Amino acid sequence: MAVCKPDFDVIVIGAGISGMYQLYLLREAGLTVRVLETGGDVGGTWYWNRYPGARLDSESYSYQYAFTKDLLEEWDWAEHFAAQPELERYYQTVADRYDLRKDIQFDTRVTAMTFNDGTDDWTVTTEAGQRLTARLVITATGVLSAPIYPHVPGMDRFRGEVHHTALWPHDEDVEFEGKRVAVVGTGATGVQVITEIAKTAGHLTVFQRTPNWAVPLNNEPLSSGEMAEIRAGYPEMFERLQNTFSGFLHDWDPTPTTDFDDAGLRERFETAYRGHGFTKWIGLPADIASDATANRKWCDFLAGKIRGRVTDPKTAELLIPDDHYFGTKRVPCESGYFETFNQDNVDLVSIKENPIEEITETGIRTAQGDIEVDMIVYATGFEAFTGALKRIDITGAGGRTLQQAWADGPVTYLGVQVSGFPNLFIMGGPHGKGGHGNGPRCAERVLEWMAEFAERIFTEGIRRVEADPEAEREWSDEVQRRASSGLMAQTKSIYFGDNLPDENDPEATPRKRVYLAYIGALNEYVERLRTMARTGYPGLLISK
Template structure:
């Protein structure tokens, strides 16, 4: 290890033999399993750099009140270790952040992963060196390390963004972003609280804050369709039954479209008479989790008329739950149909707006002008607050990569490359970036993240094992393979109503410069189809990759 400036880093001539066989960035769900596979299964010399002071990734940073799973806890667990499955009991069907963080710490301890992790180590640059076929990884503070293989496990939702509103530093009270929540206790009791944003994180934190805040003002730009979570505790006997179900459950997750316990119904919306459609939606609305989003009629995401019908059903539910018709109308989306953006799962969210201490303010046509030392200023009104919560989301999918200065062969800059065209191979590799792998990168199967992450990690691990067995030290996807995969991703998204909507899933972020144009940032096909193509690459001898 040496300490150098950024300019020296670009001129650094690393040793012919890299310091590490592999470096992993990020100690979340993907990074922890990748570390276990490369170090413990392949016997490689591996270092993992983590920006935080503990493991958990998403579940380390997003510790805001109300943060919890919206996919079933047991389907979110690692499947690679039977012993781990046997010894861990989930307390709720949809676990809260503290329990999930404890689980991931348990995994880190059980497999002795911490000895290979450097905490409080923020990666600022990764440069590939053609002559030594190695990567130079620079940390904040100036130290740098070399490795043969670089694995990014930085997560699709890990680069928080703040609204483009002036004066944020001037606010004299407390202010927190949900994705950067502090470890110290935050109390809302007897405080005037503002929450900006009503996405998935906003829906969860708003529901909790409303319980104790003196006043809560919710600033909403565009509402989202939300569905009840229906969470409940898991008894010891039920956990015993769930544990016996694990083999069948994980097999089911492999077969479903998005890796969840739910998959689209095989019928079309208008195949059923109105009363039967209504009964189907009523049942789904009362079913826990993502059933109504990913388990609806098969034409819900492609037929606008079909989508309109389910949207009307959910709109009626909102009106039934919110007493003030004007407030209810503000909470009903007008710019997208149900399921075409991520559907937050809620536990009493709509009832919050019946409380006398809660006010909903639309900022779509009357945006926030500035943050002041005492609160917020709109065109027609000033607000005073003691505490502001920014539930303003993330620079999704590509943002966490773009915050690192990543340069590949011939010093190609990843950010510039993706600005010209977002192209990958299997969402795992990038042309002109040899020996670099992405776990949950753009154009990979998302859905139930741990199910996708485990597959991605094993695919990367098997490729590296193949290279080591054949004495290869260089791998990069061939241009035609990148073109073929990117075309496949684009084709998989054709006809989807969700790709006609502004959201993080289409690369839109009004708070990030240059991200106001829709792109296909994710793979929208089925997880089984993704795995079939990725498996074929391996079984056919990795012909799509250049190795030497």
């Protein structure tokens, strides 16, 4: 009996930054590709996250595609740290320039994927009931693309406006002027949106569960002269970005804090504080990332800055973290965030001191009373790394689901494959470098590795590729071992899934606490993949 040829060589899930480049590379390799995208256009993060204040904290010019040689010569960034509208225009321009949309199916949510043991291909099912087949499926669903809401009774009762920062309206303007607004969440997104809403809201109430070590972004416009100078240095810049720890322009300073006297360390910190973006994180003395005493010196410095910027001493103390070391959570970059709390129209509610009990028809009920609002904005983040994949019903060989495979947390081989799920490749999921660095730079070499391997699969007649269970176990154990020895392991964060709402749900099944990202250096991770390719792909079971 004849076997039907799959509809496509490769199906890619997601048309964000990674999915777009993966499509470009696979087409260059001569493969037939269809990209399935939930949204109405390209851009991923910068299509969905259009809330007020949404902005990069990686320098704009370090975040763009390196392969677009002609566009690099033409595109002038307006600011050191681009805002969402400029980023969305940029990725739309890339799609236009390389005619990517012809192979992208928009407004298409993937609900299920099933591996066919008899034919060694995948059937992908969409929400509309469409079924497509492909030999390979590559997921590019993003590290932060599965929004979560808090576990609070009565959320469906509220009669006013409700928005989640990751699901901001595309076809309407959200107005804050004269309205009573509540923002729930003070992470990286919350810090941005709170600062903007406070500028026009009649009254803003900020609900903070835990404060974060936010640092100044220090954004500035880019002049034509500065842009010309940056452009002239692109070749060296892109090379450098592949060799810094996390793909940022900034890298850890090998000079430890102990090499400075008190005055010298203070000046070192002041210089960093005045610098752009992550000079105040990745650009610091390296022992701050690993040594509690060094880290505390920087925390004390930042606490002093917060006390100097916030007028009310009690509010200042509420905004100073006391539960984690600096950098063990995602560090927000801010532009006037702390001064926001000096405004008469802004109140801060500490959920630790005054817990939210329920959402009512007219507002939020806390332990100390009702707060009536016209709008609630949830800046409550994402089920990071695994959420987008777990929300698809993925069934591998023998009928085993990804939910079953990851019941105790994700297991992968080098972050790109899972045993029992042949011909399925994960780009930018758990155990990859993307969650700890500059997204495009962390994805670039991995996507190129994937495209080269995909071409080889088809030219060499390979039918089936999957992770060896033993190699998967060794890699997953290494990921956990490396993360457990540092300061990050002492902190509740998205990197361990501690932000998921069921941690406060007494009826929820307790989760095993596992690390979701990869804590090593970018070039080290890329070299692991390259070495695997050079040596015949050890750790993968390959059938021709």
